[in-house]
Amino acid sequence: MSRGTDEIFHEQQYLNLLYARLDALRVRAGDQLAGVLRTEHGGTQQARTERDTFATAGAGRLAQLDAAEEGLCFGRLDLDSGERRYIGRIGILDDDGDFEPLLLDWRAPAARPFYVATSAAPQGVRRRRSIRTRFRTVVGLDDDVLDLDVAVDGEDSGLVGEGALLAALTAGRTGRMRDVVETIQAEQDHAIRSELRGVLVVQGGPGTGKTAVALHRAAYLLYTYRERLVKRGVLIVGPNPTFLRYVSHVLPALGETSAVLATVGELFPGVRASRVDAPEVAEVKGRAVMADLIAGAVRARQRVPEDALEVVYEGVKYRLERETCVAAREAGRTAHRLPNFGRRAFAEHIIDALAGQVVDRLNDDPHRQETLALVNLIAAELGEEPADMADGVFLGREDRTRVAEALAEEPSVQEALDWLWPQLTPQRLLAELFATPELLREAADEAAGLAGAADGAPVLTDAELDLLLRTPGGWSAADIPLLDEAAELLGDVDTAAAARRAEAARRARIAYAQGALEVAEGSRSIDLEDPREEIVTAVDLVSAEMLAERFEEEDARSVAERAMADRTWTFGHVIVDEAQELSPMAWRLLMRRCPARSMTLVGDVAQTGDPAGAASWAEMLAPHVEDRWRLAELTVNYRTPAEIMAVAAEVLRRIDPGLTPPRSVRSSGEEPRRVPVPAAELVERVAELAAREDAALAAGTGTDGGDTGRLAVLAPAELAADVAAAVAAKLPDAGFGQDPDLERRTVVLPVRQAKGLEFDTVLVVEPDAVAAADPHGENDLYVALTRATRRLVIVESED
Ligand SMILES: Nc1ncnc2c1ncn2[C@@H]1O[C@H](COP(=O)(O)OP(=O)(O)OP(=O)(O)O)[C@@H](O)[C@H]1O
Numbered sequence: 096m097s098r099g100t101d102e103i104f105h106e107q108q109y110l111n112l113l114y115a116r117l118d119a120l121r122v123r124a125g126d127q128l129a130g131v132l133r134t135e136h137g138g139t140q141q142a143r144t145e146r147d148t149f150a151t152a153g154a155g156r157l158a159q160l161d162a163a164e165e166g167l168c169f170g171r172l173d174l175d176s177g178e179r180r181y182i183g184r185i186g187i188l189d190d191d192g193d194f195e196p197l198l199l200d201w202r203a204p205a206a207r208p209f210y211v212a213t214s215a216a217p218q219g220v221r222r223r224r225s226i227r228t229r230f231r232t233v234v235g236l237d238d239d240v241l242d243l244d245v246a247v248d249g250e251d252s253g254l255v256g257e258g259a260l261l262a263a264l265t266a267g268r269t270g271r272m273r274d275v276v277e278t279i280q281a282e283q284d285h286a287i288r289s290e291l292r293g294v295l296v297v298q299g300g301p302g303t304g305k306t307a308v309a310l311h312r313a314a315y316l317l318y319t320y321r322e323r324l325v326k327r328g329v330l331i332v333g334p335n336p337t338f339l340r341y342v343s344h345v346l347p348a349l350g351e352t353s354a355v356l357a358t359v360g361e362l363f364p365g366v367r368a369s370r371v372d373a374p375e376v377a378e379v380k381g382r383a384v385m386a387d388l389i390a391g392a393v394r395a396r397q398r399v400p401e402d403a404l405e406v407v408y409e410g411v412k413y414r415l416e417r418e419t420c421v422a423a424r425e426a427g428r429t430a431h432r433l434p435n436f437g438r439r440a441f442a443e444h445i446i447d448a449l450a451g452q453v454v455d456r457l458n459d460d461p462h463r464q465e466t467l468a469l470v471n472l473i474a475a476e477l478g479e480e481p482a483d484m485a486d487g488v489f490l491g492r493e494d495r496t497r498v499a500e501a502l503a504e505e506p507s508v509q510e511a512l513d514w515l516w517p518q519l520t521p522q523r524l525l526a527e528l529f530a531t532p533e534l535l536r537e538a539a540d541e542a543a544g545l546a547g548a549a550d551g552a553p554v555l556t557d558a559e560l561d562l563l564l565r566t567p568g569g570w571s572a573a574d575i576p577l578l579d580e581a582a583e584l585l586g587d588v589d590t591a592a593a594a595r596r597a598e599a600a601r602r603a604r605i606a607y608a609q610g611a612l613e614v615a616e617g618s619r620s621i622d623l624e625d626p627r628e629e630i631v632t633a634v635d636l637v638s639a640e641m642l643a644e645r646f647e648e649e650d651a652r653s654v655a656e657r658a659m660a661d662r663t664w665t666f667g668h669v670i671v672d673e674a675q676e677l678s679p680m681a682w683r684l685l686m687r688r689c690p691a692r693s694m695t696l697v698g699d700v701a702q703t704g705d706p707a708g709a710a711s712w713a714e715m716l717a718p719h720v721e722d723r724w725r726l727a728e729l730t731v732n733y734r735t736p737a738e739i740m741a742v743a744a745e746v747l748r749r750i751d752p753g754l755t756p757p758r759s760v761r762s763s764g765e766e767p768r769r770v771p772v773p774a775a776e777l778v779e780r781v782a783e784l785a786a787r788e789d790a791a792l793a794a795g796t797g798t799d800g801g802d803t804g805r806l807a808v809l810a811p812a813e814l815a816a817d818v819a820a821a822v823a824a825k826l827p828d829a830g831f832g833q834d835p836d837l838e839r840r841t842v843v844l845p846v847r848q849a850k851g852l853e854f855d856t857v858l859v860v861e862p863d864a865v866a867a868a869d870p871h872g873e874n875d876l877y878v879a880l881t882r883a884t885r886r887l888v889i890v891e892s893e894d
Contacts, residue, residue: 106171106226107233109181113168113198114231116187121160128153151653159185159350166228168198169277170209170256173222182206184276185350201276202318210284217241225256225277254280254760264733264761267795267804268855268884270838272342274349275307286727287312289695291320291668294724296712297697300757301743301881302734305697306342306851309672312695314349316668327667328654329354330688332362334673337834338851342672355655355666359681360572362688363579364660366522370569374706374869376562380573381678381707383718384542384554386580391542391554392528392535393434393584397424397441397516404515407507408453419448420515427516433586434516441516442503449508450499521581525574530567535560573707576680582662583687665690673851674698678707679718686719696724701747701754704847704875729757732881734853736763739887743880746866750873767887774892781808781860781890782821788856788888789826789841804855806841809879811864815845818860846879857883860890 131149163184170182186200199206212220220241227235237258254260260278279287286297286308299305313329331354333339339356346354360368372380379385399420406413427434427441474480502508517523528534542554555563570578658664669689671677675698677685686692700711709715716724732740737759744756772780788806795803810818819831822843830839837852844852846865859865859879866872880887 102236103233106236110168110226110228110231110233113181113183113187116189116197117160117163117167120187121157124153124157124160128157155352158347158352162348162350165230165348166277169226169228169259171222171224171226172206172209172212172220173224174219175217175221176219180205180209182209200318201279202315207284207288210279211281212241213281214241223256225259227259227262260733261761264884268853270341270805270836271344272306272310274311274345275304276311276349279307279311280304280731280733282727282729282731283308283311286729287315289725289727291316291323291693294692294694294696294716294720295727296674296716296724297695297727297729298699298712299697299729300699300732300755301702301878302732302759302853303729303757304731304733305699305729306672307345308729309670309695309697310342310345311349313354313668313670314346314351317351317353320667324667325353326654327665328658330658330666330669331356332669332671332685333358334676334850335848337837337848338673340834341837341852353654355658357659358572359677359684360575361659362684363521363575363582364662366570366575366578368570368572368575370571370574372571372573373562377571377573377678378706379555379559379562380571380577381680381705383679383683385577385680386683387542387545387554388538389524389528389577389580390545390584391540392524392538393519393581394541394545395534395537396519396524397427397434398514399424400515404511406449406505406511408449408502408505411453411456413449413452413456415445415448415511419445423448424516431586433584435518435586437586438516438518442512445512445515446499446502446508449502450495453498453502454495519581519585521578521585524581524585525577526567529563529565532560532564535563573678573680576678576684579662579684579687580680587662664688667691668693668695670695670697672697673702674709675700675703675715676705676708676850677715678705679715680707682715682719692720701750702850702874702878704850704871704878706869706871708871732757732759734884735759735881736761736765736883736885738763738766739880739883742767742887742889743877746873746877746880749866750877763885765886767889769889769891771891771893774894777861777890777892778814778817778821781810781818781858782825784888784890785822785829785841785843785858786825788858788886789829792840792855804840804885805837806856806858807849807852807854807882808841808843808858808860809846809849809882810843810860811868812845812847813868814860814864815843819843846875849882850878853882853884855884856886856888858888858890861892862889863891 128150131146131153134146166184168181168183172180172182174180180196181198182201183198184201185198186196186203187198188194189197196205201209208218208220209223212218212223223239223241225237226233227237235258237256239256256278260280263273263275263278275283283304286295289295289312297305297308309331313331317324317329333342333356335358339358343356346352400415400417402417404415404420406415423441423444426444427437427439429437430440431437528538539554539560543552658666665687666689669685671685671694674696685694696712696716700709703709712724712726713722716722735743740756740759747754747756770780770784785806785808792804792806808818808822815831819829822829822841823831826841828839828841830836830842831844835842835844835848842854846859857879859876862876862879865876865879868875
């Protein structure tokens with residue numbers, strides 16, 4: 096047996112031991128779960144909730160153990176001290192002996208040197224070994240001997256586990272993102288393990304592993320700060336549903352299922368963004384001044400009449416004078432900052448004024464003496480006291496209250512109240528605002544006078560206001576932050592109702608808890624053998640409120656479900672991928688979801704495609720955290736071979752000559768191909784080329800004997816539908832449309848939809864048209880050119 100095979104044999108033995116333990120743990124977790132599920136239904140609420148909690152935890156543990164099956168152990172560290180550590184997807188202890196770790200979770204501090212030790216800074220590591228496995232079999236080993244001499248010789252590539260890394264990078268793509276836990280590189284590890292607090296910005300060019308870092312950081316944080324984060328949840332925000340589906344398998348593969356993945360368009364409960372805005376409309380809606388415009392719209396809806404408003408009650412007309420309405424508005428505004436909460440005080444003022452008029456009128460009734468005589472006659476019949484006329488008032492305070500109640504039910508009064516100060520949902524406010532030119536102008540006038548707006552200057556020009564006008568129906572992604580803003584400014588009617596319900600439930604829980612404590616208290620004297628003995632019991636340690644709070648955690652829904660149903664939910668940590676794409680209004684929404692500002696923002700300002708997106712991190716973050724954010728930079732491109740990156744670098748220079756492209760970690764030996772075609776034949780020729788590339792992928796074996804790879808045809812938005820139709824005619828299985836299936840071998844996408852994705856072969860159609868399409872066209876082209884892991888074909892029409 097050679098030394099190499101001897102070593103493989105040895106590692107296989109160890110791996111067998113680990114899998115035997117994994118199997119045993121699975122059986123145990125499965126039995127426990129079955130036991131929990133078999134327990135009786137019914138019982139107390141607490142028993143039921145406990146059972147649900149155990150069942151959820153058991154299912155989670157089982158899922159975690161299942162996820163660890165593939166690539167359970169992938170590394171070994173030999174330390175100078177002689178200690179040997181195996182690194183893997185989960186931690187496994189030896190439960191036969193003294194609970195020594197057999198396998199360290201990759202996120203544990205003791206596993207860290209596996210990712211960061213270098214020859215220059217070996218951190219006590221003598222040898223780092225990457226163990227490559229296929230199913231449960233060891234197929235190869237790569238050793239790094241961390242010897243200072245090697246570094247001095249300049250042969251250190253700076254890459255950790257180079258063999259395993261290159262194998263991962265050249266493997267065929269599958270349409271799903273994979274985790275990179277076996278080959279995380281040092282600069283990525285620094286970002287992943289950065290502390291929880293504060294705002295961390297991870298800036299890096301295309302293919303530098305930003306998405307990988309974002310997802311592994313979520314897994315790391317959930318492992319390291321589990322107690323704190325599992326309750327509030329971790330939110331991961333991505334640019335579109337296609338992207339979220341692409342990355343959705345990574346966290347489950349890492350054994351984590353408790354993060355919430357969403358686009359900004361999904362963050363307003365009860366609304367699904369389905370409408371598409373023109374880019375210039377989305378840009379205006381994303382501007383920070385929209386917050387002023389909405390505040391203006393809210394104020395403008397609290398109206399007063401020029402002169403007076405007429406109200407009819409019991410067939411009689413009453414006048415609400417302007418002054419009365421002004422006073423009522425003041426009362427409402429003083430009562431509460433939020434109009435939906437202040438409205439009650441306003442309405443009471445108006446109704447009280449009207450009730451006064453009604454009572455006065457009735458008291459002035461010329462027939463009232465006759466009426467009084469009649470009333471007194473009836474009173475005498477009933478043996479009651481006659482009505483008191485001493486103060487000359489016929490209808491007293493109680494009657495006035497009754498009149499007020501009747502007025503509140505009166506449609507004419509309700510109509511007046513609704514005109515003066517409507518109870519608004521965010522949806523109604525915005526739907527009416529965007530459908531009514533006068534409301535938009537009034538809102539803009541009010542906004543210009545607000546503190547946030549500069550010296551009464553208009554917040555938007557007339558042309559920009561016109562862009563906001565639309566026919567009613569449906570919401571766009573850019574509307575979601577506006578709805579959220581409106582909900583903040585109006586006061587959530589739903590939240591107010593929910594808060595009342597929650598308070599009632601809380602009181603019921605306290606009463607129940609009080610009862611429980613009293614029972615405990617009552618049994619205490621019986622339990623005590625010696626009444627003089629000082630014994631601390633539950634009664635001393637917990638209050639009824641504390642008990643009630645404990646019961647409050649009994650909501651059986653998962654954190655993700657609860658978070659997505661509650662607009663006011665705040666997350667323990669928020670991670671934003673492609674963060675450069677978010678508009679200032681979207682940032683306002685996200686900051687509200689994370690008041691603690693524990694956030695990781697991942698992106699590349701050179702790739703900004705959204706017209707409302709950011710030009711610089713500092714500018715974007717200043718309104719929320721000023722300069723209190725830290726930066727981690729990723730500089731190595733793991734996706735795009737050097738030959739392709741050279742073409743993309745030309746575009747980057749046009750975007751900003753000051754920007755440096757990331758360094759490609761490998762070359763493919765294949766230059767990108769430019770294919771000029773006659774303009775009239777463009778679409779047809781693209782389809783032919785796509786069919787050829789698709790066939791080439793199908794005929795390949797895949798570098799690791801696995802999947803043979805994926806092809807994307809990326810076209811300018813206006814050509815995408817035609818190109819898709821032509822490609823589909825030749826390749827009926829090709830994916831395209833709003834939310835294409837990325838696992839098809841070939842997909843056709845408008846360039847902007849390719850953001851964050853990658854494919855083995857990429858065909859870019861009409862790069863000049865992509866670049867010229869809008870002010871961020873060059874950025875879109877840069878994104879399109881950097882999607883390929885192996886081959887790039889550029890198709891250009893020529894006259
Ligand atoms: N340490 C690593 N080991 C193995 N593969 C890696 C590593 N880091 C990144 N990759 C791979 O490189 C590719 C690019 O990573 P990722 O998509 O995270 O980059 P990105 O910076 O988000 O790119 P972009 O901004 O262009 O969308 C992916 O296939 C990813 O799996």
